[in-house]
Amino acid sequence: MRAAPSDLPLVLDGVSLAAGGTTILDRLNLTIMPGAPTLIVGPNGSGKTSLLRLCMGLAAPSKGTVSWGGRTHLPQTRRAIVFQKPVMLRRSAAANVAYGLAQAGCPRALRARRTEELLDRVGLLALASRPARRLSGGEQQRLALARALAREPEILLLDEPTASLDPAATRFVEEIILAAAQSGTKIVMASHDLGQVRRLAGDVLFLVRGRICERADAADFLDRPATPEAAAFVQGELVI
Amino acid sequence: MSETVSAWQLIASGDATLFSIVRLSLSVSMAAATIAVIVGLPLGAFLALARFPGRSAIVVVLNGFMGLPPVVVGLTVYLLLSRSGPLGELGLLFTPAAMVIAQSLLVLPIIAALTRQTIEDLWLEYREELTAMGVGPAGQVATLLWDGRFSLVTALLAGFGRAAAEVGTVMIVGGNIDGFTRTMTTTIALETSKGNLPLAMGLGLVLIVLILLINAAAWGVRLWSERRAG
Numbered sequence: 210m211r212a213a214p215s216d217l218p219l220v221l222d223g224v225s226l227a228a229g230g231t232t233i234l235d236r237l238n239l240t241i242m243p244g245a246p247t248l249i250v251g252p253n254g255s256g257k258t259s260l261l262r263l264c265m266g267l268a269a270p271s272k273g274t275v276s277w278g279g280r281t282h283l284p285q286t287r288r289a290i291v292f293q294k295p296v297m298l299r300r301s302a303a304a305n306v307a308y309g310l311a312q313a314g315c316p317r318a319l320r321a322r323r324t325e326e327l328l329d330r331v332g333l334l335a336l337a338s339r340p341a342r343r344l345s346g347g348e349q350q351r352l353a354l355a356r357a358l359a360r361e362p363e364i365l366l367l368d369e370p371t372a373s374l375d376p377a378a379t380r381f382v383e384e385i386i387l388a389a390a391q392s393g394t395k396i397v398m399a400s401h402d403l404g405q406v407r408r409l410a411g412d413v414l415f416l417v418r419g420r421i422c423e424r425a426d427a428a429d430f431l432d433r434p435a436t437p438e439a440a441a442f443v444q445g446e447l448v449i
Numbered sequence: 450m451s452e453t454v455s456a457w458q459l460i461a462s463g464d465a466t467l468f469s470i471v472r473l474s475l476s477v478s479m480a481a482a483t484i485a486v487i488v489g490l491p492l493g494a495f496l497a498l499a500r501f502p503g504r505s506a507i508v509v510v511l512n513g514f515m516g517l518p519p520v521v522v523g524l525t526v527y528l529l530l531s532r533s534g535p536l537g538e539l540g541l542l543f544t545p546a547a548m549v550i551a552q553s554l555l556v557l558p559i560i561a562a563l564t565r566q567t568i569e570d571l572w573l574e575y576r577e578e579l580t581a582m583g584v585g586p587a588g589q590v591a592t593l594l595w596d597g598r599f600s601l602v603t604a605l606l607a608g609f610g611r612a613a614a615e616v617g618t619v620m621i622v623g624g625n626i627d628g629f630t631r632t633m634t635t636t637i638a639l640e641t642s643k644g645n646l647p648l649a650m651g652l653g654l655v656l657i658v659l660i661l662l663i664n665a666a667a668w669g670v671r672l673w674s675e676r677r678a679g
Binding site: 265267284285286289290292295296298299300308309312313340360 | 580584677
């Protein structure tokens with residue numbers, strides 16, 4: 210829609226991230242291309258959230274470079290992130306989406322109609338005037354997705370969007386994510402739910418203690434893991 | 450007992466003196482609260498978001514100034530506005546304008562400190578999300594002020610209540626001139642010492658009802674906001 214330069218491929222070149230003497234991410238080399246969703250899996254504390262924040266440009270690497278479409282300083286107009294606990298503005302559901310549209314540069318005259326479309330897309334049209342913070346957890350996640358999709362992102366980064374949702378709400382959120390993926394948005398999503406990996410992933414990035422332990426097609430990762438850590442993880446054993 | 454009855458009679462009969470005093474009190478305090486909001490909201494928001502050396506000291510001083518003794522503020526403004534003071538040429542001493550100036554200085558720290566607290570708490574919560582949406586500094590301030598609107602209204606009411614109830618500054622810089630700078634609180638002080646208890650009590654009742662109404666309004670805003678915006 211906009212003539213902005215492309216954010217893809219997203220490339221991490223020798224990226225490390227340290228905080229307070231602790232290495233959170235250790236020398237990652239990673240290229241994210243357009244295509245089916247990439248799922249980042251791994252135990253808690255393996256660096257999934259930090260990796261997503263680097264991909265969004267919210268954190269700067271301690272070493273190495275992150276580049277979007279070959280540029281290291283690209284305004285984040287073509288990417289969006291949904292945090293694990295998205296913050297709802299103290300406004301109505303519709304106003305939250307309209308805010309996202311305004312920040313993405315959507316002209317005022319189009320906002321009402323686009324807001325309606327986006328709310329409809331995530332099944333929240335009936336709750337448009339409800340205060341966002343009074344919505345249920347699942348509804349808030351869907352609203353956060355609508356607000357992120359308002360940016361018409363090329364890359365949509367999702368941090369365990371279904372972590373605290375029940376199966377029905379999870380399914381609803383997954384359908385929205387799949388629809389976005391099918392319309393050409395590159396999904397990069399953290400998860401530690403193997404069922405979800407099977408349902409959504411094109412490929413998998415397996416992260417252990419800040420390092421990429423394995424990167425593979427989803428089916429290969431699930432059925433023929435190459436590393437002992439991945440095998441243990443897929444088997445449901447505790448990988449720390 | 451008979452004083453209480455006469456006090457009620459004064460209120461019920463719509464006594465002209467009493468109501469002109471109430472009117473002056475309210476207009477002075479409202480003007481002071483308005484000025485304090487105009488200066489205090491941006492100041493509080495700036496202190497919440499900006500990082501510079503000496504910021505902590507300013508925040509501590511501001512918080513401390515919430516309990517500024519009114520007589521000291523009155524004295525300071527008196528010295529500034531008195532004929533031999535730096536602003537003496539303006540001829541403002543013993544006018545309602547002087548009372549507005551003094552009371553806005555009294556209320557400003559309350560508005561600014563409460564705004565700073567509200568905005569800073571909200572910013573902690575919103576920072577990542579707003580940064581991820583690419584919101585610039587001006588947009589951040591506007592968003593935080595708007596989303597903190599209910600707490601900020603409470604701060605405004607607290608400031609107004611403080612102004613309406615205090616006697617020290619208006620007594621010193623207003624001079625308690627009959628029909629010109631006489632407010633509810635200064636009248637109560639004067640009439641009590643003169644032994645004219647019905648008027649003092651009548652005004653006391655009006656003042657208490659007013660303060661109750663303000664606090665009820667603050668409470669109502671809070672309840673309503675929790676239901677509306679969560």
